[in-house]
Amino acid sequence: MRSQVVIIGSGPAGLLLGQLLTNAGIDNVVLERSTREHVLSRVRAGVLEEGTAAMLEEAGAGQRMRREGLPHDGFDVAFDGKHHRIDLFNLTSGKRVMVYGQTELTHDLMDTRDRADAASVYEAAEVTPHDFDRDAPYVTYEKDGATHRIDCDFIAGCDGYHGVSRRSVPESAIHSFERTYPFGWLGILADVPPVSHELIYCNHKRGFALCSMRSMTRSRYYVQCSLDDHLEDWPDDRFWDEIRRRLPEDVAGRMTTGTSFEKSIAPLRSFVAEPMRFGRLFLAGDAAHIVPPTGAKGLNLACGDVRYLFDGLRDYYIGKSTAGIDAYSARALARVWKAERFSWWMTTTLHLFPETGAFGQRIQEAELDYLIHSRAASTALAENYVGLPF
Ligand code: APR
Ligand code: PHB
Numbered sequence: 001m002r003s004q005v006v007i008i009g010s011g012p013a014g015l016l017l018g019q020l021l022t023n024a025g026i027d028n029v030v031l032e033r034s035t036r037e038h039v040l041s042r043v044r045a046g047v048l049e050e051g052t053a054a055m056l057e058e059a060g061a062g063q064r065m066r067r068e069g070l071p072h073d074g075f076d077v078a079f080d081g082k083h084h085r086i087d088l089f090n091l092t093s094g095k096r097v098m099v100y101g102q103t104e105l106t107h108d109l110m111d112t113r114d115r116a117d118a119a120s121v122y123e124a125a126e127v128t129p130h131d132f133d134r135d136a137p138y139v140t141y142e143k144d145g146a147t148h149r150i151d152c153d154f155i156a157g158c159d160g161y162h163g164v165s166r167r168s169v170p171e172s173a174i175h176s177f178e179r180t181y182p183f184g185w186l187g188i189l190a191d192v193p194p195v196s197h198e199l200i201y202c203n204h205k206r207g208f209a210l211c212s213m214r215s216m217t218r219s220r221y222y223v224q225c226s227l228d229d230h231l232e233d234w235p236d237d238r239f240w241d242e243i244r245r246r247l248p249e250d251v252a253g254r255m256t257t258g259t260s261f262e263k264s265i266a267p268l269r270s271f272v273a274e275p276m277r278f279g280r281l282f283l284a285g286d287a288a289h290i291v292p293p294t295g296a297k298g299l300n301l302a303c304g305d306v307r308y309l310f311d312g313l314r315d316y317y318i319g320k321s322t323a324g325i326d327a328y329s330a331r332a333l334a335r336v337w338k339a340e341r342f343s344w345w346m347t348t349t350l351h352l353f354p355e356t357g358a359f360g361q362r363i364q365e366a367e368l369d370y371l372i373h374s375r376a377a378s379t380a381l382a383e384n385y386v387g388l389p390f
Pocket of ligand 1: 008009010011012013014031032033034039044045102124127158159160161162163164165284285286287297298299300302
């Protein structure tokens with residue numbers, strides 16, 4: 001079998017790239033090791049930058065997002081018992097974000113790919129990229145007891161942090177940067193109305209808390225927790241008590257609690273692999289970088305990579321120019337590192353770091369106090385949150 005582009009991974013990055021290529025008449029195959037159901041079972045953040053929402057529309061997969069997505073013009077920052085609104089819309093001269101679950105976005109892209117009758121192989125085992133340092137790369141995989149081979153021009157490694165693509169690159173050719181954080185996020189989903197119509201990011205001496213949502217009837221809440229915690233340490237009652245202890249009293253007092261139907265603990269990490277291109281192999285999305293979820297940048301960075309990679313591949317096939325693919329890694333990394341900085345700043349400013357003690361808490365509160373009283377500081381926060389231009 002032959003295809004122009006083989007995409008490894010059927011997450012947001014792989015599916016969005018695949019749809020844009022298909023719409024441009026560029027032949028591609030998506031190879032995914034899991035089942036569709038497993039891919040769609042993952043619970044992930046859902047704050048879309050305008051550029052991400054625009055790409056979903058460009059891919060022809062934006063209809064449901066337009067119907068069901070929640071446009072947000074601002075969010076609250078809470079600390080020292082009070083909360084203050086960051087007016088995204090006015091601070092960025094009219095930009096906003098769209099609250100729309102990543103699972104829904106992935107579902108919409110899968111459905112759009114099905115309607116386009118583009119080739120996807122699920123439960124593809126042992127997917128392996130070959131000869132991407134030459135001009136005739138190919139990918140092999142196992143399925144139904146047989147080994148399959150796809151010859152191609154390019155391979156897009158959209159297979160996430162634990163994927164095969166980055167691991168296939170010789171260690172000497174890749175430079176990784178990493179920071180791990182000494183805490184996790186305990187998150188729940190519950191079919192109760194959100195405590196606010198916008199998100200609330202809360203700094204507290206007991207730890208960070210975040211009030212988010214999936215709709216006006218489904219809430220998504222998080223509290224900072226120890227990496228030694230287990231789900232059984234956090235029955236619903238303890239979760240609701242803890243998040244209300246961390247929120248300002250007026251917010252906690254109006255919180256609707258209920259039974260969670262999803263609960264998970266996730267570690268936080270900052271990670272970047274450089275470069276993002278190795279001959280005919282390109283890394284995009286979590287395969288190349290990870291951000292702590294505090295700035296809601298993971299999905300948006302994956303889409304930003306796809307913007308540059310699709311434009312480069314389109315110029316290669318249609319514009320007969322290699323300029324776009326040659327510039328891909330540098331362009332993507334310039335945007336990645338700005339989002340890594342922003343996500344690191346949100347994380348270090350809002351979370352409890354026991355090792356920095358009472359002094360560290362005061363420094364965080366001073367940073368936040370400056371933030372809400374300085375238009376320049378609030379504007380810097382707002383323009384990073386809504387998304388820097390591609
Ligand atoms: N072979 C084939 N598929 C693979 C392999 C492999 N060896 N390894 C991983 N995959 C698949 C995974 O099963 C997953 O469906 O690649 C896909 C990668 O998807 P994501 O991890 O969602 O990564 P990405 O598309 O870059 O999207 C980034 O997703 O995980 C969130 O927080 C992250 O919001 C960010 C977004
Ligand atoms: C979420 O809704 O899951 C969410 C929102 C904003 C974040 C992180 C997670 O910064």
